[in-house]
Amino acid sequence: MHRLFLPTATLALVATAASPVYAQTTTASLVVEFVAILAPGAAAAVPVPLGPLAVLLSVLAIGLVLLLGKRKGAGHWLSLPVLAMLAVVGFSQADSTQAEAVQRTLDLQTSPAKISLDRDFSERVLVRNTTQQSVRLQGLSIQNGNASTRLFSSSDNSQVPACRNDLSLAAGQSCSIDVVVSDNFTRQTGEVMAVHLKDLHPTQPSVGYDQIYYHLARKQPNMARFEAGSTNFKDQTEATELKRAKDYCEDTGRGSASDYVVGEVSLIKATGFKCTVVDSDVSPDGLKTVVVGPNGQLYLTDGHHTFTTLWELADGGPDLTVYVRVAGNFSDTPDLTSFWQKMQANKFVWLFDKAGAAITPEQLPSSLGLGALADDPYRSLVYLTRDMGYSNAQVQEFAEFYWGLWLREAASGQAALDLSKYNLKDLNAAEVNVQGGVELAGAGSTVSYVAAVRDAAFKMRSAAPGTEIFPGVTNTAMGQLTPTTSPLKTKDWNDTLEKEVWRSDAKKAGDYRNGGKAWYAVGWRTCQGAPAQQPACWNNYTQSPPWVAQ
Numbered sequence: 023m024h025r026l027f028l029p030t031a032t033l034a035l036v037a038t039a040a041s042p043v044y045a046q047t048t049t050a051s052l053v054v055e056f057v058a059i060l061a062p063g064a065a066a067a068v069p070v071p072l073g074p075l076a077v078l079l080s081v082l083a084i085g086l087v088l089l090l091g092k093r094k095g096a097g098h099w100l101s102l103p104v105l106a107m108l109a110v111v112g113f114s115q116a117d118s119t120q121a122e123a124v125q126r127t128l129d130l131q132t133s134p135a136k137i138s139l140d141r142d143f144s145e146r147v148l149v150r151n152t153t154q155q156s157v158r159l160q161g162l163s164i165q166n167g168n169a170s171t172r173l174f175s176s177s178d179n180s181q182v183p184a185c186r187n188d189l190s191l192a193a194g195q196s197c198s199i200d201v202v203v204s205d206n207f208t209r210q211t212g213e214v215m216a217v218h219l220k221d222l223h224p225t226q227p228s229v230g231y232d233q234i235y236y237h238l239a240r241k242q243p244n245m246a247r248f249e250a251g252s253t254n255f256k257d258q259t260e261a262t263e264l265k266r267a268k269d270y271c272e273d274t275g276r277g278s279a280s281d282y283v284v285g286e287v288s289l290i291k292a293t294g295f296k297c298t299v300v301d302s303d304v305s306p307d308g309l310k311t312v313v314v315g316p317n318g319q320l321y322l323t324d325g326h327h328t329f330t331t332l333w334e335l336a337d338g339g340p341d342l343t344v345y346v347r348v349a350g351n352f353s354d355t356p357d358l359t360s361f362w363q364k365m366q367a368n369k370f371v372w373l374f375d376k377a378g379a380a381i382t383p384e385q386l387p388s389s390l391g392l393g394a395l396a397d398d399p400y401r402s403l404v405y406l407t408r409d410m411g412y413s414n415a416q417v418q419e420f421a422e423f424y425w426g427l428w429l430r431e432a433a434s435g436q437a438a439l440d441l442s443k444y445n446l447k448d449l450n451a452a453e454v455n456v457q458g459g460v461e462l463a464g465a466g467s468t469v470s471y472v473a474a475v476r477d478a479a480f481k482m483r484s485a486a487p488g489t490e491i492f493p494g495v496t497n498t499a500m501g502q503l504t505p506t507t508s509p510l511k512t513k514d515w516n517d518t519l520e521k522e523v524w525r526s527d528a529k530k531a532g533d534y535r536n537g538g539k540a541w542y543a544v545g546w547r548t549c550q551g552a553p554a555q556q557p558a559c560w561n562n563y564t565q566s567p568p569w570v571a572q
Contacts, residue, residue, distance in 0.1 A: 050171060052147060052201055055161030056130060059190060125198070130157060130191070144203045148182070151191040159189045162199065169208050174200040174317040175357035184357060204318030206353070213348045214275070214306050215320075219333050220340035222312065222322040224387050225365065226372035226420065229327050229395045230402030232446075232543035237331040239542035241266035242552035244560060245285060254534045261536055263287050264295075266335070271297035273328050274345040275304040288337040304345050311349035311419075313370055316361050323349055323370045324419045326390065327405075333391045336554065340391070358383070372420045378430050399441055400426030406475045406523055406539060410510070411482030412501040421500045428491035429478055439481055444474040447544055449524040452476050454515035461505060461515070471540050472524045476515075483508075528564050 126145055129152040151157050162185060164171050175184040177198045183189065185197035209215065243262035248255035267279035267287050276297035286294030299305075310325025322329065325346070332338040350368065355361040362383040365371040375381050376396040387394035404422040408414055414421060429439045452473035453464035461480060467473050482497070483504050489497045510518075520538065527537035537545075546552065549559035 050167045051165045052128075052173070052199070053161065053163045053165045054128075054130065054149060054159060054185075056157045056159050056191075058153065059156040059158050144201065146198055146200050148196050148198050149185050149191075150196040151193060154193050156190055156192045159185060159187055159191070159197075162187060164201070170203055170205055172202050172204075172207050172316065172318065172353060173356075174202050176200050176317065186357065200317065202318045206314050206318045206320060207351075209314050209348045209351050211348055211350055212306055214304050214309065215312070215346050215348065216301070216343055217312075217320060217346060218340065219329055219338075219342050219344060219390055221320055222329065222346075222390060223315075223319050224326055224390060224395065225313075225321050225323050225370060226326055226423070227374075227381060227386055227396055228376040228398040228401065229330055229392075230399070230405050230422070231392065231397040232399070232402035232540065232547075233327050233405045234331050234334065234392065235543040235546035236539040237269075238334055239546040239552050240537070241269070241331075242336060242554040244553035244557040246557065247553070247561070248534065257534045259284050261534075266337075267295035270332065271295075271299070272308075273310070273325075273332075274343075275299065275306070275309045276301070276345070289332070289335065290337050290339055290342055301345075306347040309345055309347040312346045313349055313365065314351040314353045316353050316355045316357060318353065320346070321365070321370070322346070322390070326395070330390050330392065330395060336552075340389070369418060369420070372423050374423070374427060378427055398423075398426060399446065400430050402543070403429070403441065403474060403478050407479040407482060409522075410475075410503065410515075410518060411479035412497075412503055413508075414501055417499070417501045424492045424495050424500055425482065425497075428497075429481065436481060436485065439474075439478055441474060444469050444471065446471045446474070447547070448472075449538075449541060449544060451516075451520065451524060454510075454512060454519070456510065456512045456515065459505060459509065461510070464512070464516075470524075471544070472519055475523050475540070476519060526564055 125148050127148045127150060129150050131152055149159075162173055162175075164173060175186050177184040179198070183197050185199040189197055191197060241262055243258055245259070245263075248258055263284070264279065264282050264287070267282065267289070270289050271277055271279050274297075277299035278297070279295040280298050281296045283294045288294055310328060311323045312320040313323055315321055329344060332342055332344065333340060350370070352361055352364050355364055362371065365383075366373070371383065371386075373381050373383065373386075375385075376398040378400075401422055404412070404425045407425075412421075412425060430441075431438055448467065448470035449472060450467035450470040452466040452468065452470055452475075454476060455462050455464035461483070463473075463476065463480075482502060485491075485497055485502070487496075487498050487502060487504060491497050491500060521536075523538045523540045525535075525538045526541055527535055529535055545560060545563050548563060549556040551559075553560040
């Protein structure tokens with residue numbers, strides 16, 4: 023068995039606000055163990071000379087050619103193979119130099135070799151079989167490393183596989199492996215971390231845009247809409263601008279907001295407000311969750327809508343700091359294939375696209391933001407049925423997606439809810455009439471967004487408790503509300519639909535009030551932005567509500 027020591031270098035650097043790059047204090051080496059694969063009865067081949075030895079032999083060969091070239095005819099039969107040898111050596115050197123500019127290239131030879139570094143590192147290593155026979159890798163490890171260093175089997179090139187144990191490399195073939203340095207490898211389950219939004223990798227391909235549009239529209243008001251100092255101005259700013267600060271503090275485990283200054287709130291600058299809980303006292307309870315992957319990457323398992331909203335806010339963005347809780351550390355998995363298998367086993371990933379079709383982990387987006395995440399209208403619909411069709415208190419991750427998938431498919435003996443039959447720009451009221459405890463559709467629209475919310479809630483409430491809405495997932499576990507567990511009277515239904523779904527943010531007299539979630543979402547889609555960015559459109563939208571379908 024041959025042992026080759028290769029240098030640790032790094033490519034996939036993981037750094038967050040709370041996780042600075044780890045400074046190596048000792049020399050570390052990547053150790054590769056391999057054995058030759060020989061045909062039965064075959065003898066081991068002589069290794070191809072490389073490096074300084076190759077240069078020396080090349081010089082001697084050139085001298086031999088020149089010497090023999092003086093003899094009549096001798097140079098003719100020697101020059102071609104020698105020149106071919108020189109071409110091979112020259113190509114090998116050029117290839118190595120080119121690869122060196124992108125990544126470290128380490129050659130497997132028949133004698134041990136070791137290249138060590140005593141600096142910070144995080145780099146991809148190309149392991150190249152330069153022997154003249156096939157070899158099989160039998161060990162990949164770090165020598166003199168520490169807990170913040172990991173090997174991560176990965177490859178961006180279909181022609182160059184990821185290095186792994188038992189991988190066979192033909193003569194001249196290569197594989198790649200990343201040596202990653204990150205403090206994330208030492209994170210403990212339950213630990214609180216401060217990170218930037220851009221450091222988080224999604225574990226779902228889509229979100230419900232209308233849920234995000236609601237927050238973006240409500241939390242970014244037109245500050246010139248009401249006269250400064252008036253009651254309406256005070257009510258609006260407290261329910262919009264101050265709410266933006268309060269929700270940010272609450273969603274990041276820092277209580278509520280205090281020291282509010284009208285017109286000066288900026289989340290990214292941390293001005294115009296202060297969180298009531300200091301950073302050092304952030305509690306893990308209620309925080310959004312992440313899992314540490316084998317490459318040191320943080321994978322967000324809960325909070326895609328909340329954090330995408332923060333990403334899209336004018337005073338938020340990718341560099342905004344948030345606090346998260348570690349739900350699991352799977353950095354000991356050797357590669358992404360086994361990592362995603364573990365994520366699926368723990369129900370930490372949602373592998374269905376915006377249309378409900380299955381996808382692979384490789385198809386997940388690489389960042390948060392509406393530019394990366396697709397829109398799933400059923401996810402928005404389920405969000406709007408909260409406290410009518412289901413309760414989201416203490417349900418597992420992706421609960422709304424499970425419900426959405428169930429609603430879009432004809433499952434459990436019920437017909438699917440076809441959203442194409444509804445106009446999601448129509449906010450005409452759709453009423454409910456409860457008679458003798460039986461919930462029935464009342465007067466009003468049958469095709470509006472409000473009707474879609476009502477009908478979805480009816481369907482969710484009417485399924486027998488314990489019904490599987492996904493293999494191994496029951497509606498009871500996903501917070502189902504039924505006429506028995508959550509009896510609602512006619513007035514309860516209609517007041518909730520009005521307050522939470524369709525009403526505008528202006529009373530008949532023009533005074534300010536909180537609007538419904540769907541009203542804000544439709545307004546965002548209609549005006550292509552928030553009241554702060556599109557004040558003229560929103561003024562018209564408020565004065566002439568879109569009750570009639572567009």
